[in-house]
Amino acid sequence: MKVGHLSSFDFGSADLDSSIFFETAASRLGSGGRALAYFAVPEGKAHRLVMAVGFDREGRVEVYSTLVHGPFKALTPSFPQLHLFEREIFEQAGLKPEGHPWLKPIRFNTPGAEPGIADYFTVHGSQVHEVAVGPVHAGVIEPGHFRFQCHGERVFHLEIMLGYQHRGLEKRFIGGPDGRSIHYAETLAGDTAIGHGWAYCGAVEALCGVNVPPRAQILRGIMLELERLANHTGDLGAMAGDVAYLPAASFCGRLRGDFLNMSALVCGSRFGRNMLKPGGVNFDLDSALMQELKLRLENASRDVGNAVSLLWETASVTDRFEGTGVVSKQVAEGLGLVGPTARASGVGLDTRRNFSSGPYEGFTLSVSGSGDVYSRAYVRWLEIQKSSELIGGWLNALPAGPVEAECGGLKPDSAAVSLVEGWRGQICHFALTGSDGKLRYYKIVDPSFHNWQALAMALRGGEISDFPLCNKSFNLSYCGRDL
């Protein structure tokens, strides 16, 4: 059934007969639909499969569900974008998707499972060798295990095994919302506190039927774009660092801090923690603060422009970026990629435009690319410019009024889909209430959940020495995917 993004609907009306469910899902995914979420909710002794499909061009969301008692038909062979969702259903609910090519564990959260202990792809041959990296890495980054099947410097296949960061956060939302829920949402992925926080607030507000005041919406927009600015700037610097291009690396590293400090100026946290709450925001801007923010934004944007333009003007850098780690548009669409990664491959998906709401009404930004590291870097640069333009515009025309609205109780037996364009891409939260008006199930899909597979594809046929650069160009979250 058709549902509105960010509005609640009666969950019972999404129910379909089992055979019709799989037929409908296949036909929707085959005609421009993209799986936003696909999961199993316990219902008595059985499980209910729920799939949310997004139609990016029309900005439409559809939700279907069906009751299953045992094994069900896997759709992965026809729609590779579902491969991780079906593995997740198998791991969490024990329902076997029949016909799925390889049901490897993804989070190792079943009794007796040990992270990283699983069957891996192997390649045989006299000169083929395997390189295993991680889960403990040389830098201060999150744990993940990477296995390369190589022939000399060339990579045949990269297998990425994650799950070391699993914390069981989805379960923490069940029975809520309570005082802690928003803070769990903010820590889903530490660098996306605003993105996930907003997605959570959006879901709760939809279920309460509350309208967020315009001033609060714009303040949220400012914080989300500051988060995007900080992370995109940091990523461009990190990419420059990986090709040993010092000036851009150092300056972008400092400027990332400037953007984080602007977030701290608003809410006291460099990562925007505690800024959002269901119904509105916790902190308002006065005119002195707005002047200060404008001034800082102007300076930081100018400096970022100078630092980043070095990247495009230095031939040795562009030579390194161009043609490295290509993800074709076909692969991007097949795997259902999101965010700057998808846009760099020519997929026209931006939640701010396709599913626009709140401060993003009328948002336009068209970016595209050929799917290599250069495109992923350049898309970030275009988004940096757009974000600072947005913030500048909002600061000049901040509507007056309250910054929060009272949230009542949640509507019982309802559901809501909340989509937010975090800096890594589309974040999807799916909230489901029980008959008592408490959260019965809460499903989180971080952009990294879709995009990790793209990194593996980018390395195919590439060089193993390009891995760090490719990895930085995606900069995916481990804990966002592992939850």
Added chain:
Amino acid sequence: MEIVKPLTQYLAVMLLSPLLPGVINRVKAFFGGRRGQPLLQLYFDLYKLFLKTPVYSRTTTWVFKAGPVVGVSALVAALAVLPFAGRPSFLTFEGDFIFLLYLLGLARFVTVLAALDTGSAFEGMGASREMQFAVFAEPAFFLGLAALARVTGQSSLAGMFGALTGDIWRTAAPVLALLTASLLIVLLAENSRVPADDPNTHLELTMIHEVMVLDHSGPELAYILYGAALKLWLFGSLIACMVLPRHSGSWALNSALFILMMLGMAVAVGVLESIIARLRLTKVPYLLITAFAFSALALIFQMGR
């Protein structure tokens, strides 16, 4: 034969070499808008490492322990034929530049063996890259020295660089300029500097030299770091001797000028590293082939002169 001057020169090289990486780091820090680590950081590191107890993996054998010791010994021995400010050191004999090449080859060989001895996938990868690039770097270096021998009519290092004067630069400038360019490329590649390698990265998959020495620790790591500093001095001093033919007759003045020139070299390397990005790994051989072509051209020009 006097002993005081060669001995002073030798000790000066042994003592001053670790200063060069410090200078490079400060220059790079300046370009990055930072203050950077102390100039003498490598001395502090060496002191700290000598006090530490090495840790050995159970899979390694004596080859792993021998690598750094033989490597640094080869470089210390190589200094004996290395001219200082165009003056001979302890040893000088006909064709000693071939002796120098073999000593450098020996240092590389034992480093690679020690890396392979660990059985680690990373170190094997680094060893393979090191040998692959050596295939291109060594001929470029050898041919360059051969061309210089041809220009000066000498076949010992001290002889060649001692015979270089302003007059030779005036008559054979194109040949010498090509040789200088070739030596500079070889210096960058042999000392794992940008654009061939990145000495600052922590990413094992992209490293060449650094990844081969990942498992060494304590005094053995100190030997490796010290050996790397000596190697940088070695290549740098050949270029310095080349572009700074002796002018004054005073030994002290010449030596002081030479040391200044070496620091200038380090600054130049630092600037170069700051303004260009690293090459894609598969393109490093092209860079080294360019060096080889420069050396070959220099030899051809000289033959035709």
